[in-house]
Amino acid sequence: MKALAAAVLLFCAALAGRPGDVNDAAITGEALPARLSDYGFFTDLAGEIPAARVTPYDLETQLFSDYAAKHRYLYVPAGQKARYDAEAALDLPVGSAIIKTFGYPQRGRFKPLETRLLLRRASGWVALPYVWNAEGSEALLKRAGTRIPVTFTDPSGAPRSISYAVPNQNQCKDCHALSGAIMPIGMKARYLHHDGQLEKLVAAGMLDRSPGDAPRVARWNDARAPIEARARAYLEINCAHCHNPAGAASNSGLFLELSRADPVALGIGKRPVAAGRGSGGRDFAIAPGDPDASILIYRMESTDPGVAMPELGRATVHAEGVALLREWIASMPKSNDAR
Amino acid sequence: MLRSWTLAALLAAGPAAAQTVTVEAGPDAQERLQTALIEAKPGSIIWIGAGRFELTDGLSLDVDRVTVRGAGPDQTVLSFKGQLGAGEGLLVTSDDVVLRGFAVEDSKGDGIKSKGADRIVYKDIRVEWTGGPKQTNGAYGVYPVSSTTILIDGVEVKGASDAGIYVGQSEQIVVRNSRVSGNVAGIEIENSRHADVFGNLATGNTGGILVFDMPSLPKMGGGEVRVFENRVIDNNQANFAPKGNIVATVPPGTGVLIMANDNVHVMRNELSGNATANVMITAYRQSYDDPKFKPVPTRIMVAGNKHGRAGYAPGFPGGDQVAAALGGMIPPVLWDGSGDPATLRVRDGVPVLSMGLQQGAPIETAKPAPVELNGAEAPIPATVVLPAAMEAAAK
Numbered sequence: 001m002k003a004l005a006a007a008v009l010l011f012c013a014a015l016a017g018r019p020g021d022v023n024d025a026a027i028t029g030e031a032l033p034a035r036l037s038d039y040g041f042f043t044d045l046a047g048e049i050p051a052a053r054v055t056p057y058d059l060e061t062q063l064f065s066d067y068a069a070k071h072r073y074l075y076v077p078a079g080q081k082a083r084y085d086a087e088a089a090l091d092l093p094v095g096s097a098i099i100k101t102f103g104y105p106q107r108g109r110f111k112p113l114e115t116r117l118l119l120r121r122a123s124g125w126v127a128l129p130y131v132w133n134a135e136g137s138e139a140l141l142k143r144a145g146t147r148i149p150v151t152f153t154d155p156s157g158a159p160r161s162i163s164y165a166v167p168n169q170n171q172c173k174d175c176h177a178l179s180g181a182i183m184p185i186g187m188k189a190r191y192l193h194h195d196g197q198l199e200k201l202v203a204a205g206m207l208d209r210s211p212g213d214a215p216r217v218a219r220w221n222d223a224r225a226p227i228e229a230r231a232r233a234y235l236e237i238n239c240a241h242c243h244n245p246a247g248a249a250s251n252s253g254l255f256l257e258l259s260r261a262d263p264v265a266l267g268i269g270k271r272p273v274a275a276g277r278g279s280g281g282r283d284f285a286i287a288p289g290d291p292d293a294s295i296l297i298y299r300m301e302s303t304d305p306g307v308a309m310p311e312l313g314r315a316t317v318h319a320e321g322v323a324l325l326r327e328w329i330a331s332m333p334k335s336n337d338a339r
Numbered sequence: 340m341l342r343s344w345t346l347a348a349l350l351a352a353g354p355a356a357a358q359t360v361t362v363e364a365g366p367d368a369q370e371r372l373q374t375a376l377i378e379a380k381p382g383s384i385i386w387i388g389a390g391r392f393e394l395t396d397g398l399s400l401d402v403d404r405v406t407v408r409g410a411g412p413d414q415t416v417l418s419f420k421g422q423l424g425a426g427e428g429l430l431v432t433s434d435d436v437v438l439r440g441f442a443v444e445d446s447k448g449d450g451i452k453s454k455g456a457d458r459i460v461y462k463d464i465r466v467e468w469t470g471g472p473k474q475t476n477g478a479y480g481v482y483p484v485s486s487t488t489i490l491i492d493g494v495e496v497k498g499a500s501d502a503g504i505y506v507g508q509s510e511q512i513v514v515r516n517s518r519v520s521g522n523v524a525g526i527e528i529e530n531s532r533h534a535d536v537f538g539n540l541a542t543g544n545t546g547g548i549l550v551f552d553m554p555s556l557p558k559m560g561g562g563e564v565r566v567f568e569n570r571v572i573d574n575n576q577a578n579f580a581p582k583g584n585i586v587a588t589v590p591p592g593t594g595v596l597i598m599a600n601d602n603v604h605v606m607r608n609e610l611s612g613n614a615t616a617n618v619m620i621t622a623y624r625q626s627y628d629d630p631k632f633k634p635v636p637t638r639i640m641v642a643g644n645k646h647g648r649a650g651y652a653p654g655f656p657g658g659d660q661v662a663a664a665l666g667g668m669i670p671p672v673l674w675d676g677s678g679d680p681a682t683l684r685v686r687d688g689v690p691v692l693s694m695g696l697q698q699g700a701p702i703e704t705a706k707p708a709p710v711e712l713n714g715a716e717a718p719i720p721a722t723v724v725l726p727a728a729m730e731a732a733a734k
Contacts, residue, residue, distance in 0.1 A: 143374060143377045143378070144369075144370045144373040144377060145373070145396070147395065163423055165423070165424050168373050168377060168396075170376070170377060170399035170400070170430075170432070171399065173401060173432075174432075177432075180432075245557060248432075248454070250557055251454065251484045251485045251507060251556070251558075253555045253557060264555050265555070270555055271553075271555075271583065271627075272583055273507075273585075274478060274479065274482075274484070274501070274505075274507065275478070275581075275583065276477060276478020276500055276581065276584065277476075277477075278448075278581075279581045279582065279584050280581065281581050282582070282583050283582070283583045284583075295583065304447065305397075305423060305426065305447040305448060306426070306446075306447035306448035306477055306478075307448075311424075311426040311448075312424060312425065315424070
């Protein structure tokens with residue numbers, strides 16, 4: 001019996017490549033694998049031991065997702081390399097995958113809730129959500145998303161109980177689509193360029209080069225960095241995936257990429273267009289010098305689905321992020337009006 | 340692992356032909372309906388059964404050529420009373436979609452939004468906030484934006500805190516045979532070109548039918564709009580839009596309002612009971628910083644409309660004094676006085692009042708006086724002709 005099991009295991013391994021290798025066919029094929037384990041990203045899924053060429057990374061400033069911890073991994077298939085880009089996301093070859101597990105510490109241990117995959121197929125990127133079982137041994141594809149009740153402790157030490165939303169497949173695209181095509185968001189040199197991460201990817205043979213002058217964003221909570229740089233990095237990673245001319249919020253005219261220079265497009269003295277009650281009775285997205293008169297702050301401080309921004313993945317207020325943007329807006333010289 | 344892969348391969352190899360999926364009311368409606376919308380194939384029909392669907396999150400559709408059809412706008416009700424997430428009830432981001440025969444109630448944000456969704460058909464749809472007009476209602480009922488070729492036919496919207504039917508930054512638009520009531524704006528065509536708005540009933544809104552252009556948006560230069568054969572009656576709802584939004588500045592009692600557009604024809608409508616004015620023509624009057632934006636209306640033609648009583652309680656600041664000075668009532672057509680009168684023409688056989696306002700000047704500087712608008716006649720915009728498949732879907 002044991003021999004049979006070993007034979008079956010060997011056969012499966014032969015299909016996927018060598019034991020411990022990532023199942024490249026699962027990434028590049030047309031099917032939607034039902035289980036996270038089908039990909040072989042981890043030699044020990046429950047123990048989170050990554051397979052070869054599955055490399056952990058993090059972002060200098062990250063999207064706030066209800067205080068969830070995120071464990072990120074990049075996979076680039078053997079013999080291939082991502083191409084460096086100073087501005088856009090790294091150009092990842094077909095067969096690459098971005099793996100991001102969301103969870104919370106529970107009784108001192110990280111408890112995974114969901115893993116979101118971005119798979120680079122020949123036809124483009126595909127985004128899929130997988131939801132973990134209670135034992136933390138496996139995650140299953142859940143294309144329609146789900147809600148999970150979660151209790152955790154926020155950085156101030158306060159306990160929070162929320163209905164955590166796992167996005168559905170369309171909602172993945174809401175944030176990740178540029179002109180209708182899915183694109184990675186955080187996989188940009190300026191978010192990766194810290195603690196030698198780019199250099200490590202080059203050394204691992206996963207990235208073609210890492211120029212010394214690669215850009216980097218400010219860490220949003222680095223008190224030594226200028227407030228402007230921290231606020232703009234925060235706005236880009238939290239908002240600009242929709243708020244850009246090719247994104248889901250293109251019709252708003254509010255564009256929050258780090259490179260954006262036009263003050264009105266950034267919201268300064270900009271009146272709302274389709275905010276509805278999201279305006280909170282305020283006139284401008286950003287009223288310089290006056291956070292309490294700024295729609296942006298009102299929407300960040302709300303958890304009402306008709307008001308809250310971002311629209312997805314936020315059931316709690318990011319108090320520390322709001323404080324940062326309040327400080328930034330307060331630091332702007334007051335103007336009498338937009339004109 | 341082997342078995343699941345074989346099965347997946349078989350499924351993937353199956354016929355890609357059109358499929359029909361039926362989703363009935365009952366437990367787990369959220370997951371079942373959203374799964375059907377995600378798994379739809381181009382050409383699929385998703386039937387939503389009669390009954391109430393209690394939903395906890397926004398729904399979305401991102402597959403081309405899908406028809407979503409209910410048992411009727413009073414039979415199939417998608418209720419978002421318990422909505423916990425997403426900015427609208429239903430979001431459509433794919434092309435050639437037909438939405439027909441269902442209702443969306445009490446969504447926390449907008450009712451149904453379609454963005455970048457070309458050739459979309461909204462037919463026999465109802466969107467309603469069931470608690471009546473309230474500032475806490477969602478902004479837009481039916482909300483196609485950044486799209487080309489849109490049909491809204493036989494739609495009913497009640498209670499939107501911004502616009503019941505709102506078409507933004509789009510081209511080739513038909514809004515017809517629809518009913519809007521209890522909204523701040525009944526129907527609003529904004530930053531859009533080539534629109535036909537006809538055969539609709541707008542009643543009990545703050546403003547009945549609005550044609551607007553706004554600055555600092557990706558698509559500007561609205562115009563080539565025909566507003567004809569509508570009934571725009573008794574739009575005297577107190578304005579309940581949250582401040583900051585442009586419609587919060589619309590005075591109650593507004594029938595048809597044209598703001599900063601080019602070549603808009605208002606023809607053969609029945610206009611009555613609008614306490615401020617049956618027709619208003621104005622510039623964009625707020626401050627802005629956008630050199631590309633044209634704030635004044637040009638080539639606005641008002642002709643052949645039937646006017647009932649109007650102007651008996653003007654809802655703008657100082658309106659009562661102006662009315663008193665004019666014998667208790669102001670004329671049914673109101674022009675703010677901005678822009679070149681040689682491009683404005685009113686041929687309704689009723690008097691016109693100019694507020695005598697310079698572009699950008701506050702209303703306190705108004706010098707109201709009767710005016711004749713006999714500007715040059717502009718060619719009527721071409722009829723918006725929709726693809727035959729869209730007309731067939733709305734039959």
